Amino acid sequence: MANQNREDIREHKIPVVEKKYHLLFGFLTSIFFIWGFSLTMMDVLNKHFQTVLNISKSRSSMIQLSTFGAYAIAALPVGFFMKKFGYKPGIFLGLFLFAAGAFLFIPAANGVSFNLFRIAIFVLACGMATLETVAHPFIASLGNQQTSDIRINFAQSFNGFGGVIGPIIGSYFLLNSERQHLNDLVAVRQLYIIIGCFICLIAFVFFLIAVPKSVLHQNPEASVDTRSSGFGTIKALFQKKHFLFSILAQFFNVAAQAGTWAYFLNYGHEVMNFTDERSGYFFSFSIVLLVLGRFLGTFLMRYIAPYKLLAFFSFCNILMCILVAQGFGWVSFTALILINFFFSIMYPTIFSLGLKDLGKQTEQASSFIVLGFIGGAVFPPLMGFIANKDTAMAYYLPIICYIVIMIFGIKYPSLNKSFKNTFSQK
Template identity: 60%
Template sequence: MKAAFTEKKYLVTLAFVISLFMMWGVAMTMGDVLNKHFQNVLHVSKSQSGLVQFSVFGAYAVMGIPAGLFMKRFGYQRGVLLGLLLFAAGAFLFIPAANAASFSFFRFSLFILACGMATLETVAHPFVASLGPQSTSDQRLNFAQAFNGVGTIIGPAVGGMFILSSAVAADLESVKQVYIIIGVIVVAVAIAFSLIKIPSINTSFDPHQDQSVDQKLVSAPKRLFQHKHFIWAIVAQFFNVAAQGGTWAFFINYGHEKMGLSDEKASYYFSFSMVLMMVGRFAGTFLMRYVKPNRLLALFAFGNIVMCIIVAQSAGWISFIALLMINFFFSIMFPTIFSLGLKDLGRHTQQASSFIVMGVVGGAVFPPLMGLVANKDVASAYYLPIICYAVIMLFGLKLFKTSD
């Protein structure tokens, strides 16, 4: 008999947790809108504005392990509430940051908000996986990730309409108002979630629940960091999110400087590129029926090497379409690297998951570096992510292999 997607008793809880995926998707891409807005209003350089991503992704390095320990000690529900409270606190800190017109204060606010995002992401993935049969956990996670994709579409669309619009683009008042609304929504979700009675969840790892689990791997004597493919997965994830952070950070700049688009219109194209990323996820899921995941990962990484070369040529719409297509090829990278890195780890799987999530800190490092190049020519900055895709391609071709 085919296993159920979930159970009736988990439906309300699952709906709430899936909504979290959308929330941090909105917040993540809103940061890229703020990147351009701070250049306009606070008159910071591109390399300085890249520190927005440093603040956001740096929070993942800080909160990854503490969030996991908190979840282990206090459970999923309290872990979610901690994440939501940090998320809301960061949003409300935008009020004094806007009043002070301080770039440093905004970065601190984003760091607190992103600590909430990191906590939610650390907790939500295993939470969703536990809300039903183990054999259908991948389906639930992919379904939840689809809503994260919806959030990444909403973020730049809202930012373009309410922050980069020509009617409000000259001040910080619109930023303050948007983040007050975000804070209120997050608090409302937190209150509602605190009132939910979470059904009992069996979080213990039982190999008898899934016949695909190899008993010898569960009791394998190897320590976690003796698994080379896991270490390379952390490296690949670092470079993956590094490329993502840099590409997104200067997308609007490219649209404005190279295509002559207004900041508002460029943000709508950015939103459309997120639609292409969702299309890529569906296409990638289909293609994996016929192509091994590691090979498809390598193929998509090669695709983005080609796209970056075209983007860097400043060849009008040809280059801009290539910039849009980068998100299509991005689509499968994060989850595929994640799943390949966790392969055959048995009892180490949960611990390994926390370390691979921390690879997201790559997004803190690359945008400032790309910004240094973008200060002179934003198109040339897109040569840098080629390094990242070369590493990912190598991981997909060779370094993903598990060792006995």
């Protein structure tokens, strides 16, 4: 029974991470930290480029188009790469592209070119997409499938920590009115040289970590017939309704996240009359709430089925968006901050629910779910056109996204034909 299953997890009869995987799990959580840092830095760059390069909000949203467009383009090739070569080479590929993109910031800054920056961001984001595509099934494989939700949410909590640090560092180096180079790109260049060197160091550390053969390619607990391959495998995969809906839910989830984050600093500056730097620090605080939400969500999932929690948090964000769009000063700004708290569990939970009961199709499924990141490329420009006139009104659009996610949570038991086994096995 589902209740017995949650009871077994609470009493640690089913370990969240097997002891032999602790070191590897620890390293993978650091990978989550890195791309969380980089992702929220993009939103600081968004505001910085509006000032330094004198571009509009809708044009600066091309940063999000480059970032999340890279996810959409890279996801499927990475899925095939991972299926052929395994998890560890996939991580190395992601780190290489990440570092290469960071170092491309040097010629972009020297040339004062927004288009060159978009190319650098695209390459860096291809690295992020590779890491994300590989890391989720990698994490899912480090233990019992019944605890995969908890593992992924815990690892994603460190993604949140990275998201907290990103705006703090970005605001200090790029938006601080007391620092030099506030109105040029020297600080951007210096910052990304440091980031590129750090990623190279991380790659060297990962080279020294041994990966057990049992998780080199796929979840050892595969429960699905895997004799089919190629087009037959993909066709069988898309017959899984819970997987198919998870792509749609992730599309709207990332769309809402990208749009909300892209104009957070603009909202603080225009609605609350904050400086850009102060808005950046509030953005960082909102990511702190996201981290707390993930830890709280991870704890609550020991008692509450993940799909139910997902539906409830989605409903809460519908209410928050309505408040934000009113522009009621601190009431609305508090609601804007709280969006990240309720957003906290959505990405990892949608991911883990979509991957359940897919067996050796998990690797390929992961790349298709990451394909949903195209939502982050589509939504910020749409919000930007509204934000050019009224930033607060732009926050009506994410309501559509949270309605779709809420429906996914409510309907999940009927979407996943193996639902009873997934949530009731001991």
